[in-house]
Amino acid sequence: MTGDFTGLSAVVTGGASGIGLATATLLAERGARVACLDLNPQQVPKPLLGLAADVTDDASVRAAIAAVHVAFGGLDVLVNNAAIGAVGTIEADTDDEWHRVLDVNVVGIVRVARAALPHLRASTHAAIVNIGSIAAWLGLPQRALYSASKGAVQALTLAMAADYVTAGIRVNCVNPGTADTPWVRRLLDAADDPAAELAALRARQPIGRLTTPQEVAAAVAYLASPLSAATTGTVLAVDGGMHGLRLPSPRPEA
Template identity: 40%
Template sequence: MPASGRLAGRSAIVTGGAQGIGEAIVETFLAEGAEVVFLDRDAVTGRHTERRLSGSRFLECDVTDSGQVTAAVGETLTRLGKIDILVNNAGVAAYFDAATMTERQWDQVFVVDLKAVWLCARAVLPAMRAAGAGSIVNISSIHARMTEAGAFPYAAAKAGVLGLTRSLALDEGPRGIRVNAVSPGYTRTRLVQDYLDRQPDPAAAERAVLDVHPLGRIVSPAEVASVVAFLGSAQASGLTGADVVVDGGLSARFAT
């Protein structure tokens, strides 16, 4: 483990850390000097990521199951001795027709994208309160503030994450615990690439996406992870209740 870095001496738990943005967060945290335990329900991918990211520790966990979350947080405390940072990254992008979506499907989306954020926060708060310090970073989405047709009810769930973030920030601030959100836009993950590849003309679909971004490109998982690391570090000591948008400037422009 590096002896220096923004997160030197800090212990972190990252949900949904086996791939995509979560994997990039784990890798960045390790590079910044943190000790990291990451959770994921995909045991095969999780173990592969653990082997690739030397120094990380993987725990299989379904974050929608309160018992599993409690057990994972307990094991993390046993291994690391403390939890300074929680990153609630686990989520699912699921889209339905509001008129035909079933209650079961609604519950499945919200238990992953919103309830699990609370379950994980609830599990780590006693240790953070006892320490009188901590940082919780919730991964939301630009869909929480702006969305598109066909994104129901993902946008509603991610908006809920922002509301939860603000509420926790107010409640936990007096105890020295900061709570912030990061809202990525298009990010170069496998899921986004698979979406582009499924289009009738993948090259044209890619150009259309890039053309609406002021930077002329979409962000990488590492760029999102760097912002998460900042929020978890002492450099962000004055930030709580904030939502940091990482979208290549997409949400700064009118549609044309």
């Protein structure tokens, strides 16, 4: 599929690496003008437009969205990808850490979408895609705060879809499984046994490997495309079967 985003403009938050960069690259390949909002936009490659933005700072967000409007003359697609992780039980993370993660992962989406909405209302192909996580569906150990934030993203997506459907703005969510991103690799590097931890992550996805950023990007592009004009309020899993499949455990050898 090529050209379905021709003439459209898109913003991807956290667009300088990982899933965000893969998504921005794919949208550009399919015809969009794409701006990547990131704390470190210097590494964003051409023809993508890198803009500095901090999703925890409303003024920063509004300035970046205004710059996108000046550069592109409009905005049609918003991908809310910027997020941070957290490891531990509810006892492990302080109140400050809870506020920090929720401020980025949940309220950050609100700030960016709120700034973008006046421009999206002017579009005939307006779409918002939020990046959630398999953690919104499954009880994963040592992921209490992160799971709570991504559960909120999923619920927020459905509420936003209901609020803006009559304005012609579609809102959907992609829930990736464990993806092979720089963030996940940093977590692995910090583990006591990185090889064993990687093997465990691969084994818990029924397809037997990590999801790639490009596979998540393809799902985002599907939901954001004008070809999906009847799709809103949808949560799409790209998780190697984690959410939907219950495979039998291998039988022990006699």
